Amino acid sequence: MKETMKEVVITGPKQYEIREVPVPKPGDGEVLIQMKAAGVCGSDVHQFLGENPNAVFPRVPGHENAGVIVAVGKDVKNIKVGDHVVVDLVVACGECPQCKKGRRNVCRTVKARGSAIDGGWREYFAVPEHEVYLLPQDMPFKDAALIEPFAIGGHCTTRAGIQGGESVLVLGSGTIGAVILQTLKLKGCRVICADINDASLARAKEYGADAIVNTKTKSLKEAVQEFTDGAGVDVIFDSACYPGSLTAVLEMGIPANGATIVPMGFCTAQEGITQAMINTRELSIIGTRMSCNQFQPTIERFAKHEYQLDGMVSHYIPFSQVGQVFENIIHPPKDMKKMVIVFDEE
Numbered sequence: 001m002k003e004t005m006k007e008v009v010i011t012g013p014k015q016y017e018i019r020e021v022p023v024p025k026p027g028d029g030e031v032l033i034q035m036k037a038a039g040v041c042g043s044d045v046h047q048f049l050g051e052n053p054n055a056v057f058p059r060v061p062g063h064e065n066a067g068v069i070v071a072v073g074k075d076v077k078n079i080k081v082g083d084h085v086v087v088d089l090v091v092a093c094g095e096c097p098q099c100k101k102g103r104r105n106v107c108r109t110v111k112a113r114g115s116a117i118d119g120g121w122r123e124y125f126a127v128p129e130h131e132v133y134l135l136p137q138d139m140p141f142k143d144a145a146l147i148e149p150f151a152i153g154g155h156c157t158t159r160a161g162i163q164g165g166e167s168v169l170v171l172g173s174g175t176i177g178a179v180i181l182q183t184l185k186l187k188g189c190r191v192i193c194a195d196i197n198d199a200s201l202a203r204a205k206e207y208g209a210d211a212i213v214n215t216k217t218k219s220l221k222e223a224v225q226e227f228t229d230g231a232g233v234d235v236i237f238d239s240a241c242y243p244g245s246l247t248a249v250l251e252m253g254i255p256a257n258g259a260t261i262v263p264m265g266f267c268t269a270q271e272g273i274t275q276a277m278i279n280t281r282e283l284s285i286i287g288t289r290m291s292c293n294q295f296q297p298t299i300e301r302f303a304k305h306e307y308q309l310d311g312m313v314s315h316y317i318p319f320s321q322v323g324q325v326f327e328n329i330i331h332p333p334k335d336m337k338k339m340v341i342v343f344d345e346e
């Protein structure tokens with residue numbers, strides 16, 4: 001194995017360095033991962049642009065990490081050299097009341113890999129063995145990098161209490177909107193997707209959307225009314241997350257009485273919501289953060305090819321050209337959807 005490796009470090013807003021550092025050694029209970037593929041997520045973009053108020057610099061970004069185990073420390077029991085893995089983004093204490101209830105994603109001292117602690121945009125890194133999940137050996141790493149975003153789809157639809165059969169509005173048809181749509185279709189829902197980008201809406205149609213609406217040319221309320229014969233939708237996911245989007249989806253005629261609304265973002269703008277807007281219809285507004293206990297079921301669904309991965313990633317970028325990722329963040333190509341960094345073979 002090499003003595004040194006390259007890592008990407010965001011040193012401040014719109015600044016990064018590629019550093020040559022020693023390859024870490026796995027400590028007791030840790031495994032050493034050689035990275036093979038890393039997704040570029042919206043949170044990495046916000047981090048780089050300096051739009052994340054909690055961002056700490058310097059930081060190695062990246063929480064959508066897939067790789068191969070190249071060394072294991074003392075007392076590692078379940079993982080061995082050569083195993084293919086994805087890495088959990090949630091680092092939790094395991095001791096607090098939330099962890100004891102099984103809600104590691106809202107641990108009192110929860111840290112997200114790639115923002116609160118260093119992530120995977122580096123050739124090697126070590127993590128505790130319980131933070132990796134085994135992949136089938138024949139699953140391409142470039143696909144495995146998408147397991148984390150699809151785990152989010154599993155988590156937020158569980159938080160919403162989806163049983164199957166609901167009519168659902170997904171506002172925003174970007175990566176997370178497309179993930180939620182695909183998850184809802186697997187769970188047996190009827191889904192209407194709204195966006196202002198026709199290409200994203202066309203993709204939603206391919207992923208099984210029962211209806212699409214471009215809200216630049218048609219009102220959301222009118223489209224939802226048509227879709228539900230005037231009843232309103234049972235569940236709403238706001239994956240558009242622009243200032244005012246949560247208020248917009250609560251307009252009379254969009255949620256059915258008793259509907260559940262799940263905001264997906266971390267927008268800090270004030271919304272125009274009143275108690276009356278919630279209680280005249282007894283709405284449930286449900287929070288969701290990252291994912292919990294979703295990696296294993298998501299890996300199983302990937303192995304069975306239940307998700308449509310074609311069209312999810314628009315740009316695969318070799319790690320040796322990682323500067324292109326930052327270039328594309330600052331000047332996004334017209335057709336950009338999602339980027340995945342692929343690490344060069346030795």
Ligand SMILES: [Zn+2]
Nearest residue numbers: 041064148149
């Ligand atoms: Zn992500």
Ligand SMILES: [Zn+2]
Nearest residue numbers: 093096099107
């Ligand atoms: Zn905890």
